[in-house]
Amino acid sequence: MSLDRRSLLKAGAMGAAAITAPSFFTRSAAAAETIKVGVLFSLTGGLSIIEKSLADATMMAIAEINAAGGVMGRKVEAVLEDGASDPKTYNEKASKLIVGDKLATVFGSYTSASRKAVLPVFEKHNAMYFYPTYYEGFECSRNVVYTGAVPNQQLSNFIPWIVKNLGKKKFFIVGSNYIYPREMAKVCKILMKQNGAEFVADEYLELGHSEWGSMVNKIKNSGCDAVLSNVVGDSVVAFYREFKNQGLTHDKLPICATVTSEIEIAAMGAEYAVGSYTSFPYFMAIDSERNKSFVERYRAFVKDPKAVTHHALESSYFQVFLWKQAVEKAGAATADAIRDGVRGQEFDAPNGHVTVDKENLHTYLTPRIAQWQADGQAKIVDAYPQPVEPLPYVAYGETSSNLFCTPKGLDASKLKKS
Amino acid sequence: MLDVIFIGLSLGSILLLVALGLAITYGAMGVINMAHGEMVMVGAYTTVMGALWLNLGFLASLPLAFVVTALLGWAIERVVVRRLYGRLLDTLLATWGVAILVQQAVRLEFGMSFFGLHIQGLGPGLQNVKVPEWMTGVAGIFGNQVNIYRLFIILVTLVLTLVTWLLMYRSEIGIQVRAIMRNPRMAAACGIDVQRINGLTFAYGSGLAGVAGVMMSGFKTVFPDMGTSMVVDGFMVVVVGGVGSLFGSVLSAGLLGQVNGGVASFTNDILARAVVFGLVILIIIVKPTGLFSFKGR
Numbered sequence: 001m002s003l004d005r006r007s008l009l010k011a012g013a014m015g016a017a018a019i020t021a022p023s024f025f026t027r028s029a030a031a032a033e034t035i036k037v038g039v040l041f042s043l044t045g046g047l048s049i050i051e052k053s054l055a056d057a058t059m060m061a062i063a064e065i066n067a068a069g070g071v072m073g074r075k076v077e078a079v080l081e082d083g084a085s086d087p088k089t090y091n092e093k094a095s096k097l098i099v100g101d102k103l104a105t106v107f108g109s110y111t112s113a114s115r116k117a118v119l120p121v122f123e124k125h126n127a128m129y130f131y132p133t134y135y136e137g138f139e140c141s142r143n144v145v146y147t148g149a150v151p152n153q154q155l156s157n158f159i160p161w162i163v164k165n166l167g168k169k170k171f172f173i174v175g176s177n178y179i180y181p182r183e184m185a186k187v188c189k190i191l192m193k194q195n196g197a198e199f200v201a202d203e204y205l206e207l208g209h210s211e212w213g214s215m216v217n218k219i220k221n222s223g224c225d226a227v228l229s230n231v232v233g234d235s236v237v238a239f240y241r242e243f244k245n246q247g248l249t250h251d252k253l254p255i256c257a258t259v260t261s262e263i264e265i266a267a268m269g270a271e272y273a274v275g276s277y278t279s280f281p282y283f284m285a286i287d288s289e290r291n292k293s294f295v296e297r298y299r300a301f302v303k304d305p306k307a308v309t310h311h312a313l314e315s316s317y318f319q320v321f322l323w324k325q326a327v328e329k330a331g332a333a334t335a336d337a338i339r340d341g342v343r344g345q346e347f348d349a350p351n352g353h354v355t356v357d358k359e360n361l362h363t364y365l366t367p368r369i370a371q372w373q374a375d376g377q378a379k380i381v382d383a384y385p386q387p388v389e390p391l392p393y394v395a396y397g398e399t400s401s402n403l404f405c406t407p408k409g410l411d412a413s414k415l416k417k418s
Numbered sequence: 419m420l421d422v423i424f425i426g427l428s429l430g431s432i433l434l435l436v437a438l439g440l441a442i443t444y445g446a447m448g449v450i451n452m453a454h455g456e457m458v459m460v461g462a463y464t465t466v467m468g469a470l471w472l473n474l475g476f477l478a479s480l481p482l483a484f485v486v487t488a489l490l491g492w493a494i495e496r497v498v499v500r501r502l503y504g505r506l507l508d509t510l511l512a513t514w515g516v517a518i519l520v521q522q523a524v525r526l527e528f529g530m531s532f533f534g535l536h537i538q539g540l541g542p543g544l545q546n547v548k549v550p551e552w553m554t555g556v557a558g559i560f561g562n563q564v565n566i567y568r569l570f571i572i573l574v575t576l577v578l579t580l581v582t583w584l585l586m587y588r589s590e591i592g593i594q595v596r597a598i599m600r601n602p603r604m605a606a607a608c609g610i611d612v613q614r615i616n617g618l619t620f621a622y623g624s625g626l627a628g629v630a631g632v633m634m635s636g637f638k639t640v641f642p643d644m645g646t647s648m649v650v651d652g653f654m655v656v657v658v659g660g661v662g663s664l665f666g667s668v669l670s671a672g673l674l675g676q677v678n679g680g681v682a683s684f685t686n687d688i689l690a691r692a693v694v695f696g697l698v699i700l701i702i703i704v705k706p707t708g709l710f711s712f713k714g715r
Binding site: 052204205206214247267304 | 421422425428429432534536542543544545546547548549554555556563565566567568636637638639640641643644647678679682683686687688690691
């Protein structure tokens with residue numbers, strides 16, 4: 001099966017490159033002095049649903065930087081590559097960008113699988129990777145700048161809030177069967193214990209599986225009073241639909257999700273999600289001038305008046321500016337200069353103020369909890385008063401006074417003790 | 419307990435809904451139709467497009483999807499499959515190619531996306547299908563809460579199975595189809611227009627997949643890849659049931675559905691899938707021709 005699928009993806013990739021090339025490559029002006037950066041997302045294959053929008057947001061940021069005069073007076077030129085929803089392709093394309101094109105910076109990846117696949121390339125050849133997606137943590141690379149949320153930034157406010165404000169005490173944890181939901185579940189359990197709640201079950205369904213009959217029936221019979229969902233991808237739609245079809249309602253038994261975003265809500269139909277909750281640092285509905293202008297510019301950029309924005313997309317956008325500031329601070333666009341320059345770098349992103357942590361190169365973000373409304377938009381019901389420190393090893397006992405990941409790398413001895 | 423049986427029944431009916439068309443194309447015509455899953459996908463997109471462009475309701479899409487996919491199936495038979503009868507593995511590869519073409523046509527919006535044009539309802543993204551309000555939620559039957567949508571799927575599957583049975587075993591054309599199944603050359607010698615009947619059979623099988631697609635679109639996710647996994651499940655049912663036996667497909671879908679639902683309820687969904695695949699392997703080892711099969715020539 002995989003052989004034929006790959007050739008299909010390749011054919012699609014060429015097509016996608018043909019569409020995007022004319023508008024994105026800004027080769028005309030001062031070609032000799034441009035700073036080249038890699039942009040590596042899946043433009044074809046199953047994950048292109050999301051990753052295409054991340055590539056668009058990255059391109060938009062680059063276009064805006066160029067329109068405002070570039071970086072240190074030099075234009076930024078993007079080298080766009082297609083990861084084709086396949087980790088192996090990701091690895092090959094990363095090698096091409098770093099070894100072949102000799103680039104120092106690449107923006108890319110949505111799934112952890114693709115990030116893990118390119119990581120050895122970046123570490124071996126010392127290049128910087130800017131990764132925009134919320135992920136499971138448990139990683140400490142000096143070659144990656146992580147601008148999405150880690151588990152403590154999605155859960156540390158979420159679970160206490162559910163317990164306190166909704167009065168829920170018995171959770172049913174459900175997720176797709178791979179590393180992200182399983183790591184999230186670990187953090188969930190720690191937080192539930194701390195807040196005097198308990199979990200009645202911790203269940204998983206194959207990634208991409210869309211048959212929810214048995215699982216929802218189990219939820220129904222479990223006696224839980226809230227569902228904590230780490231379900232990912234297209235399964236989300238089938239899950240929420242089955243939930244309603246089995247007569248469950250979010251006012252009695254809310255689904256509290258960590259991955260359900262504007263995209264899935266639009267696909268399932270808002271009526272299936274009304275009243276459920278999601279925790280993310282960014283929602284399209286954030287009521288600020290900066291965000292409204294961001295959404296407007298994004299829609300104009302992709303020429304789709306109905307395009308939705310979401311957390312990983314927003315991170316894809318602002319991380320390019322963090323990179324720009326890092327280059328300008330360090331005065332050079334080499335990997336070592338960027339790594340030094342990006343530590344502690346701050347930016348006013350559409351979601352609010354973001355800062356790159358000096359220690360672990362993850363990003364301070366502001367966790368928000370939103371309730372989905374009938375129009376398919378989120379209503380933010382709770383926001384942290386300030387950005388929260390990223391702790392990628394929180395599931396293993398990391399706290400802000402006992403960091404596992406520092407510029408020296410991961411302190412593995414701390415990991416063993418926990 | 420009753421809810422577990424109902425879930426099993428519903429899983430079985432979904433399997434059968436997808437497998438019914440395959441049982442006919444594979445069973446009757448000896449064509450491994452890898453594009454069957456894409457027919458399901460086209461059926462689902464017909465629902466999406468029907469609602470967007472023709473303002474069609476969910477139920478009105480059922481006949482439309484049948485017609486659209488039947489026509490597409492007929493065209494595929496005319497252009498590709500017709501030249502490959504008797505070459506089982508070649509049909510597999512050729513229809514696989516067709517499947518990729520169909521999938522890409524939807525993803526690339528018939529190539530329009532190359533020119534920067536966007537056709538609403540197509541493209542690589544997830545699509546939304548509106549389901550009538552009365553079909554969501556539960557109904558109380560004998561003191562049990564029953565999922566209306568799944569009940570409706572069971573009903574549609576029942577009706578389609580009955581119609582297919584009537585067509586195959588109680589109609590003129592069905593006799594001809596079954597004659598071709600047993601021995602195409604002898605059937606031709608008896609004056610049956612094998613080409614015409616094959617074209618119609620393939621179209622009917624594809625049409626059934628289209629109807630399955632409409633039903634899937636209402637409670638699963640609609641996107642270009644959605645058919646790929648379904649075709650695997652479909653073949654599983656047909657192979658276990660016995661190639662060419664409608665009754666065998668019904669029984670095996672029921673069996674696999676109940677096993678899946680039962681194991682999932684008492685352990686978990688991941689194990690349930692493994693058990694189902696294990697069971698399929700076991701059945702194929704013990705009865706290589708499936709549970710019910712006749713000796714074809």
